[in-house]
Amino acid sequence: MTxxxxxxxxxxxxxxxxxxxxAVFALALFESRRLLTRIPMLLAFALYLGWxxxxxxxxxxxxxxxxxxxRATQGxxxxxxxxxxxxxxxxxxxxxxxxxxxxxAVLVLxxxxxxxxxALSVVAxxxxxxxxxxxxxGREALRPGAIGHGSVGELLVGPLTVLLxxxxxxLAAALVxxxxxxxxxxxxxxxAFMFLSGAGTGDGWEQxxxxxxxxGTSNTLxxxxxxRPAAWHALxxxxxxLSLGLLAVLVAGGRKPVILAGAAGALAMTVVGxxxxxxxxxxxxxxxxxxxxxxxxxxxxxxxxxxxxxxxFSEWGPRVGDWATVxxxxxxxxxxxxxxxxxxxxxxxxxxxxxxxxxALDSLKRPHEVTVGTQWGGNRVPEFSAAVAGVLIxxxxxxxxxxxxxxxxxxxxxxxxxxxxPLDALRRVRLDDSVTGSAMVLQPTNGLYMTEAQTxxxxxxxxxxxxxxxxxxxxxxxxxxxxxxxxxxxxxxLGLPAPEGEDKCL
Numbered sequence: 001m002t003x004x005x006x007x008x009x010x011x012x013x014x015x016x017x018x019x020x021x022x023a024v025f026a027l028a029l030f031e032s033r034r035l036l037t038r039i040p041m042l043l044a045f046a047l048y049l050g051w052x053x054x055x056x057x058x059x060x061x062x063x064x065x066x067x068x069x070x071r072a073t074q075g076x077x078x079x080x081x082x083x084x085x086x087x088x089x090x091x092x093x094x095x096x097x098x099x100x101x102x103x104x105a106v107l108v109l110x111x112x113x114x115x116x117x118x119a120l121s122v123v124a125x126x127x128x129x130x131x132x133x134x135x136x137x138g139r140e141a142l143r144p145g146a147i148g149h150g151s152v153g154e155l156l157v158g159p160l161t162v163l164l165x166x167x168x169x170x171l172a173a174a175l176v177x178x179x180x181x182x183x184x185x186x187x188x189x190x191x192a193f194m195f196l197s198g199a200g201t202g203d204g205w206e207q208x209x210x211x212x213x214x215x216g217t218s219n220t221l222x223x224x225x226x227x228r229p230a231a232w233h234a235l236x237x238x239x240x241x242l243s244l245g246l247l248a249v250l251v252a253g254g255r256k257p258v259i260l261a262g263a264a265g266a267l268a269m270t271v272v273g274x275x276x277x278x279x280x281x282x283x284x285x286x287x288x289x290x291x292x293x294x295x296x297x298x299x300x301x302x303x304x305x306x307x308x309x310x311x312x313f314s315e316w317g318p319r320v321g322d323w324a325t326v327x328x329x330x331x332x333x334x335x336x337x338x339x340x341x342x343x344x345x346x347x348x349x350x351x352x353x354x355x356x357x358x359x360a361l362d363s364l365k366r367p368h369e370v371t372v373g374t375q376w377g378g379n380r381v382p383e384f385s386a387a388v389a390g391v392l393i394x395x396x397x398x399x400x401x402x403x404x405x406x407x408x409x410x411x412x413x414x415x416x417x418x419x420x421x422p423l424d425a426l427r428r429v430r431l432d433d434s435v436t437g438s439a440m441v442l443q444p445t446n447g448l449y450m451t452e453a454q455t456x457x458x459x460x461x462x463x464x465x466x467x468x469x470x471x472x473x474x475x476x477x478x479x480x481x482x483x484x485x486x487x488x489x490x491x492x493x494l495g496l497p498a499p500e501g502e503d504k505c506l
Contacts, residue, residue, distance in 0.1 A: 326385050
């Protein structure tokens with residue numbers, strides 16, 4: 001009998017180096033290119049970059065506080081996130097729309113691995129957003145006038161928002177196989193954002209459920225008084241994004257232990273971050289804010305320059321030179337003893353309510369002490385200049401803000417007369433941006449009031465050559481700074497036409 005030896009059948013499949021994960025990464029690379037070149041993505045990134053470039057430097061006048069600049073990177077990525085949500089959802093449903101789902105059954109990749117590839121393409125969009133965020137913040141950080149410290153947690157919000165939105169779109173594709181799901185989710189996200197943003201004014205825990213948490217204030221605080229749970233919020237967003245992504249993989253059929261363990265870990269991250277970010281302000285933070293507001297001298301360092309003292313919070317030390325320059329220019333236009341009078345420039349904040357309030361600073365009755373805020377550049381410069389001029393003439397801030405007579409003319413001459421464009425500086429320091437009529441004059445503390453007649457006299461004085469105008473002010477300094485002087489009397493002393501407007505204070 002002849003024995004027949006049967007040869008084993010040769011499998012038609014080959015084990016490629018790297019196994020199925022090599023195919024996953026190859027598909028992820030392909031999907032990343034497709035995702036980033038879709039029209040909604042291109043439009044979203046174009047708007048994002050255009051808005052960022054246009055807005056750069058406008059909020060801080062070239063003198064950014066980095067603890068504000070990091071939060072400024074969070075809003076625009078939300079637009080990119082919505083585009084990623086739509087694009088990722090459509091990419092995951094592509095085979096169903098085109099009727100090619102049955103062809104994928106003969107490939108090496110099961111549905112859950114294809115879902116992983118789509119999730120990795122969303123990661124690529126988040127990384128590109130991270131590059132944009134880093135460039136935006138880096139530009140502000142490299143400005144010569146930048147001060148303060150940014151937060152990594154705040155900077156992560158933009159990229160994590162994009163990741164969260166993309167994985168949400170992917171999960172929607174796994175649960176609802178309809179192209180209408182993504183647009184409806186975008187509408188829902190917009191309504192949820194508007195509702196939760198209006199639910200609180202910086203104090204409510206529910207606002208931290210949103211990806212980006214804004215503040216209803218332009219107040220700038222020292223970094224250690226911010227009180228925002230940025231690191232915990234970043235952990236919450238990362239956990240939530242991972243939870244959505246792994247849930248999409250589970251729905252697609254991924255039941256491996258590592259996926260189940262990852263989903264449990266992501267859920268734990270979400271819970272820990274969510275609970276920790278809603279814990280509220282610590283007693284230590286409350287005390288530190290109280291001390292910085294009521295007794296700033298206890299936490300400030302001071303420096304002497306040209307007979308004046310400048311006291312600032314530690315992060316604002318580099319700003320002393322800018323303040324000193326303004327003080328010296330204002331004093332150079334003064335006459336009498338005011339020309340040599342030193343001042344104490346004290347930086348003040350209202351930190352007791354955190355970033356949820358824009359409370360004004362009250363004027364203080366401290367001899368020759370001038371308040372300066374935490375913002376600089378733009379309109380803040382003539383406002384500080386007006387405060388210095390008021391203290392030189394009246395002796396203290398409280399008395400200066402009570403001036404309602406012709407002394408406003410020499411005061412405002414000191415405030416804007418040294419500027420390269422005094423008329424523009426006058427416009428920027430007045431509440432209604434006018435250079436005619438009556439108006440409120442802004443200062444770091446309470447403002448001043450200029451009558452129509454006082455404005456006329458000052459305008460006439462500014463029309464003179466600077467040297468001639470300065471000489472007239474110094475020659476008649478004592479009379480010009482005497483209490484109860486009228487605008488007409490000030491005009492006569494300066495050799496200017498009598499004003500025709502009303503000279504009556506509020």
